[in-house]
Amino acid sequence: MADSQKVAPQGLQATITAGLGTLATASCLQWIPADQAQYWAGVASLTVPVIGYLAARIFASMDEPEELTRYKARLLRDLKHQKRILKDKNISKEIKAGISKKYEQTMLKLATANQDYNGQELITD
Structure with a gap:
């Protein structure tokens, strides 16, 4: 590492x-x-x-690797859409609860993206 x-x-x-x-x-x-x-x-x-x-x-x-940059950009896009859904008043509470859980997981992935990249590829659990 x-x-x-x-x-x-x-x-x-x-x-x-x-x-x-x-x-x-x-x-x-x-x-x-x-x-x-x-x-x-x-x-x-x-x-x-x-x-x-x-x-x-x-x-x-x-000078960040291109694959890592794309991965972070996808996560940021996901967060943007998830946040939009969480703010929507026409969405049911069950869906919002599921999106809220996904939002937390996406935030965690974004926070650890640099750690999860080993120099050649993303390490997924």
């Missing part, structure tokens, strides 16, 4: 950090007074790697 957890790709993180560092030192520091430039260069050297790491993590989290 630990192998399937996503981490920020090191190459992407290095590229983002280098780009942000170059941008900060080459363009932004030219407007800072010379007596404060050393201070801001130090601040930039501490914050740019953190920003690069976070940007790489965000990019890696958006």
Whole structure:
């Protein structure tokens, strides 16, 4: 399971950090007074790697397998329809009770969708 957890790709993180560092030192520091430039260069050297790491993590989290994305979209569609039925006043209480149970099951499936995906396919019990 630990192998399937996503981490920020090191190459992407290095590229983002280098780009942000170059941008900060080459363009932004030219407007800072010379007596404060050393201070801001130090601040930039501490914050740019953190920003690069976070940007790489965000990019890696958006890179979700297509099958998992489709599965989550189907679950979200199901929730939308189930919620619509639960709000409908013309539906009998028995049907609403069954839909309510299905709604809870769908919420659970959506909440555990990432855990249920093993990197190649969905694991169903």
